[in-house]
Amino acid sequence: MEVSSSSRRILASLLETRTGQQLAVNRNWRIDTALAPIMREHRFENLDHLVTKLVTGSSPALTEQVIEALLNNETFFFRDKLPFDLLMGGPLKRIETARAAEKRIAIWSVGCSTGQEAYSIAMTFAEQEVRWRGWKIEIVGTDISRSAIGRARAGKYSQFEVQRGLPVMQMVRWFGEEGEGGWQISQKLRDMVRFEVRNIVERPPEPKQFDMILCRNVLLYFAPDMRRLAFSRMADALAPHGALMLGAAETVIGQTDRFVSDAENRGLYVPAAAAAAASRRVA
Known part of the structure; x- marks a missing residue:
């Protein structure tokens, strides 16, 4: 599918205006892959015809469908397992x-897509039942995609999605077969997680004071000013003792002064104010 420069600019502008995400030139392939099913469904002869329809503003449902399609919802259970091991070690x-006094831990999974990251965290806590007996573990997953959040809330996955990242023992323990090739995550895990449609640059979800924030491979697609705003939102929402995890290709360096590297846990970040206060106490 040929993507004219004018159509690409309009699509990129629409995506950034509605979501804050940028559509980089090297992601033109994403337009082809994502919009082809919509082209067929609505019988558009070419992409320019689709974009013309969007520009008229006469079909909000079509606009929503296009935006949803352009979002990157790539995820799987225990994605890049090493970060999970890191987060659940020293920081936890x-x-x-x-x-210890209140026995409550709140975790925010930003850009949670169809829920696998949030449910992976829930599994980790549920498998340490004795350690966390009597604790309230609250996990909140947010994403701008309504369709992704709908799937996350349903907790239903295909055979491929369940096998991707999960060993057989966890698959059998936490999922039940439902229909042909379908798997339903257990009610116990679903009760541990709450999902919301929310943009990261908006106000943080309740309880607004999180102990862990995972925001992996989300900020890659943001313009610098939107990225700074996102960091500010997360800094406001993270407890002084909390930890922030970004994707492997993401960093706070040169992006924000609200976070610094965790001196004890390489690859994680902590609130700058709390780190400075800790340094003064040591001195």
Whole structure:
């Protein structure tokens, strides 16, 4: 499918205006892949015809469908397992100590897509049942895609989605077969997670004071000013003892002064104000 420069500019502008995400030139392939089914469904002869329809503003449903299609919803259970091991190690011990009196831990999965990351966190806590007995573990997954959040709330996945990242023992323990090739995640895990349609640059979800924030491979697609705003939102929402995890290709360096690298856990970030206060106490 040929993408004219004018059509690409309009699509990129629409996506950034509605979501804050940029459509980089090297992601033109995404337009082809994502919009081909919509072209067939609505019988548009070419992409310019589709874009013309969008420009008229006469079909909000079509506009929503196009935006949803252009969003990147790539995810799977325990994606890049090493970060999960890191997050559930040293930082969690620090959080456990800080929250010992109230026995409550809140975790925010930003850009959670169809829910696998949030459910992976829930599995990790559920499999340490004795350690967390009596604790309230609250996991919130947010994404701008309504269709992705709908699937996350349903907790239903294909055979391929369940097998991708999950060993057989976890698959059998936490899923039940439903229909041909379908798997339903357990009610226990679903009760641990709440999903919301929300843009990261908006106000943080409740409880607005999180112990962990995972925002992996989300900020890659944001313009610098939107990225700074996103960091500010997360800094406001993270407890002083909390930890932020970004994707492997993402960093706070040169992006924000609200976070610094976690001195004890390479690859994680902590609130700059809290780190500075800790340094003064040591000195």
